[in-house]
Amino acid sequence: MAIVCRSVADLRRVQSDLRATGKTSALVPTMGALHAGHLALVAHAATLADCVVATIFVNPAQFAPNEDLDRYPRQEAEDLEALEAAGVAAVFVPDADEMYGPEDATRLVMEGPALGLEADFRPHFFNGVATVVSRLLLAAMCDVAVFGEKDYQQLLVIKRMVADLKIPVVIHGSPTIREDDGVALSSRNAYLSDEERIRAPELNRALQACRSALHAGVKEDEALIQATERIEAAGFRVDYVAARDADTLGPVTDLANARLLAAAWLGTTRLIDNIGC
Amino acid sequence: MAIVCRSVADLRRVQSDLRATGKTSALVPTMGALHAGHLALVAHAATLADCVVATIFVNPAQFAPNEDLDRYPRQEAEDLEALEAAGVAAVFVPDADEMYGPEDATRLVMEGPALGLEADFRPHFFNGVATVVSRLLLAAMCDVAVFGEKDYQQLLVIKRMVADLKIPVVIHGSPTIREDDGVALSSRNAYLSDEERIRAPELNRALQACRSALHAGVKEDEALIQATERIEAAGFRVDYVAARDADTLGPVTDLANARLLAAAWLGTTRLIDNIGC
Numbered sequence: 001m002a003i004v005c006r007s008v009a010d011l012r013r014v015q016s017d018l019r020a021t022g023k024t025s026a027l028v029p030t031m032g033a034l035h036a037g038h039l040a041l042v043a044h045a046a047t048l049a050d051c052v053v054a055t056i057f058v059n060p061a062q063f064a065p066n067e068d069l070d071r072y073p074r075q076e077a078e079d080l081e082a083l084e085a086a087g088v089a090a091v092f093v094p095d096a097d098e099m100y101g102p103e104d105a106t107r108l109v110m111e112g113p114a115l116g117l118e119a120d121f122r123p124h125f126f127n128g129v130a131t132v133v134s135r136l137l138l139a140a141m142c143d144v145a146v147f148g149e150k151d152y153q154q155l156l157v158i159k160r161m162v163a164d165l166k167i168p169v170v171i172h173g174s175p176t177i178r179e180d181d182g183v184a185l186s187s188r189n190a191y192l193s194d195e196e197r198i199r200a201p202e203l204n205r206a207l208q209a210c211r212s213a214l215h216a217g218v219k220e221d222e223a224l225i226q227a228t229e230r231i232e233a234a235g236f237r238v239d240y241v242a243a244r245d246a247d248t249l250g251p252v253t254d255l256a257n258a259r260l261l262a263a264a265w266l267g268t269t270r271l272i273d274n275i276g277c
Numbered sequence: 278m279a280i281v282c283r284s285v286a287d288l289r290r291v292q293s294d295l296r297a298t299g300k301t302s303a304l305v306p307t308m309g310a311l312h313a314g315h316l317a318l319v320a321h322a323a324t325l326a327d328c329v330v331a332t333i334f335v336n337p338a339q340f341a342p343n344e345d346l347d348r349y350p351r352q353e354a355e356d357l358e359a360l361e362a363a364g365v366a367a368v369f370v371p372d373a374d375e376m377y378g379p380e381d382a383t384r385l386v387m388e389g390p391a392l393g394l395e396a397d398f399r400p401h402f403f404n405g406v407a408t409v410v411s412r413l414l415l416a417a418m419c420d421v422a423v424f425g426e427k428d429y430q431q432l433l434v435i436k437r438m439v440a441d442l443k444i445p446v447v448i449h450g451s452p453t454i455r456e457d458d459g460v461a462l463s464s465r466n467a468y469l470s471d472e473e474r475i476r477a478p479e480l481n482r483a484l485q486a487c488r489s490a491l492h493a494g495v496k497e498d499e500a501l502i503q504a505t506e507r508i509e510a511a512g513f514r515v516d517y518v519a520a521r522d523a524d525t526l527g528p529v530t531d532l533a534n535a536r537l538l539a540a541a542w543l544g545t546t547r548l549i550d551n552i553g554c
Contacts, residue, residue: 008443103525105389106407106441112382130383138415139443164383166285166416248380 002083003090007098008139014053014090015141023050025089027142027169029133032056033073033187034082037148037177042086044174045146051089055136056080060096061107062128073187092140099135107131113156113249117261118272121239129154130161137162137169145169150176150184152261152274156249176273178204184273191269200266202234206241207260207275214243214255214277227262236264236271246276279360280367284375285416291330291367292418300327302366304419304446306410309333310350310464311359314425314454319363321451322423328366332413333357337373338384339405350464369417376412384408390433390526394538395549398516406431407438414439414446422446427453427461429538429551433526453550455481461550468546477543479511483518484537484552491520491532491554504539513541513548523553 005011018025026045030038045052056079063069076093083091107127114126137145147155155173162171177185182204183197192200210227214220220243228241239262243252246259258277263270282288295302303322307315322329333356340346353370360368384404391403414422424432432450439448454462459481460474469477487504491497497520505518516539520529523536535554540547 012445101441103389103437104441105387105391106438107386107388109384109386110382111384112380114382135441135443138445141445160380161383163378164381164412166412168289168415168418 002080002088004080005090005092006094008094011053011090011092011139012141018051018089024144025049025051025053025140025142027137027140027145028052028054028088029136029145029147030054030056030079031058031072031187032079033075033190034079035177035185035187035189037150037185039082039086040177041146041148041174042083042088044172045144046087048144048146048172049142052087053090053092053140053142054083054088055092055094055140057092057094057099057132057136059099059128059132061100061131062125064122064124067122068188068191071191073190092136094139099132108134108161110157110161112160113153114160117240117242117244117249118153118263121263126154126157130157133158134161134165134167137167142169144172146172146174148176149173149274150186151272152259153249156247182208184271186271188269188271192266196235196266196269199234199236200271203231203236203262203264203271203273204275206230206234207262207273210241210243210260211275211277214258220252227260231262231264236266239263239265239270243277279357279365281357282367282369283371285371288330288367288369288416289418295328295366301421302326302328302330302417302419304330304332304414304417304422305365306332306334306413306422306424307356308335308349308464309356310352310467311356312454312462312464312466314427314462316359316363317454318423318425318451319360319365321449322421323364325421325423325449326419329364330367330369330417330419331360331365332369332371332417334369334371334376334409334413336376336405336409338377338408339402341399341401344399345465345468348468350467369413371416376409385411385438387434387438390430390437394517394519394521394526395430395540398540403431403434407434410435411438411442411444414444419446421449423449423451425453426450426551427463428549429536430526433524459485461548463548465546465548469543473512473543473546476511476513477548480508480513480539480541480548480550481552483507483511484539484550487518487520487537488552488554491535497529504537508539508541513543516540516542516547520554 026049108130261274303326385407490500538551
């Protein structure tokens with residue numbers, strides 16, 4: 001049975017017991033509303049350590065006041081059941097007070113990979129992510145932690161933060177899991193109407209076409225405009241479509257190490273996606 | 278022989294060897310220019326764990342451009358000798374690149390105990406302190422860490438930061454060490470002229486007189502004005518003289534848990550001091 005920890009103290013006892021038996025552990029932080037993408041992270045984590053610790057916490061600090069904190073899907077019982085079935089050793093399910101006490105006075109502020117792209121549209125987002133992820137990593141003190149490439153910029157921000165703060169954990173990215181039609185799995189897909197869901201694959205298809213165009217020698221600016229137009233033609237409102245260096249998110253200098261990233265709205269649902277080149 | 282580590286990787290190897298032999302460790306972060314106050318921290322640390330790890334790093338992030346980063350005293354060879362004689366197991370002496378790499382993009386921003394007092398005069402200070410201390414604590418991963426009460430507000434900021442980020446270390450404060458005439462030991466005392474050094478004890482004497490006045494029933498405002506006037510009469514330029522709650526730095530609600538804090542300039546040297554009530 002997976003152990004459910006509600007407090008950092010409980011989680012530390014679990015970690016201490018694991019250490020005492022010489023077991024390594026891998027952390028999989030989530031905001032719950034688990035789908036096959038999260039379970040792929042758990043499966044990946046299980047290949048990296050003796051046991052897996054998952055966390056479920058919908059982090060208020062990474063939502064702006066106008067965003068979907070209140071309607072973000074919450075389904076703790078189902079999530080615990082899925083994690084149990086996936087064989088995790090423990091699940092950390094703190095409430096907001098456990099993560100941010102009443103006297104809380106510490107925030108992380110990120111630059112570097114946290115500038116541009118998502119940050120242009122969600123300026124609070126990466127500082128909120130870094131603030132909570134640093135705490136989850138330090139509360140759990142696992143040897144490794146796994147984050148999805150679906151949130152590619154977030155993955156780079158977390159790697160940067162961990163390196164800068166010298167948190168003793170190794171961060172692994174895990175490939176995006178997709179539906180058969182190429183739509184990246186996301187808890188927010190649940191917001192889509194049936195009609196929107198039919199149009200959703202165009203986001204990924206446009207990125208794939210963009211990659212083909214770049215490899216065929218089409219100039220970056222032109223390829224990105226074509227992709228943007230294709231996404232808009234499917235009824236999306238585009239926040240950005242960009243080609244960036246896969247390590248720094250700076251300008252592309254080598255197509256073999258480029259990443260194509262996009263964010264766009266279908267109705268009131270914001271979808272993001274990215275692919276390697 | 279104390280092991281001198283120049284890199285986080287070296288320090289981690291030392292910590293790993295200590296752990297392998299079941300030894301606990303206590304960290305004493307310093308900016309070097311060691312005096313008897315620092316050695317008292319080492320002695321205190323030695324009572325809290327099996328061995329002591331010291332750090333020497335003059336942190337650029339906690340100095341404003343107009344402050345004394347360049348003239349801050351540096352004497353690594355003497356410092357290493359003193360730490361060796363004090364029996365430390367290892368000394369971490371990183372250069373600035375080791376603490377802040379060229380891609381560095383992470384800063385801590387503190388509120389709560391980091392607001393007011395020192396922050397009114399050194400607005401960069403506590404964010405810089407929190408940023409570097411979090412890294413030192415995480416690079417060293419000692420069981421406990423010791424900081425001087427001489428920098429009382431800094432001690433509370435560090436305790437707050439460690440609790441908020443959930444860094445697995447216990448922070449201990451260590452009493453201020455003083456010269457026979459009551460002057461708190463400080464690396465910056467070396468800046469004082471002979472004539473200034475003669476007037477320096479008035480800072481502490483004024484705080485002591487303030488404490489006596491408060492216990493004798495003098496109102497807080499009046500006692501603080503008297504202390505300020507006494508410090509000014511000794512030729513200081515006063516930044517602040519304040520009475521605060523010893524735990525929160527909020528207003529005093531119980532004289533038994535109050536702290537008196539002052540900062541003042543003698544010529545171009547800024548001295549700080551504080552005492553319990």
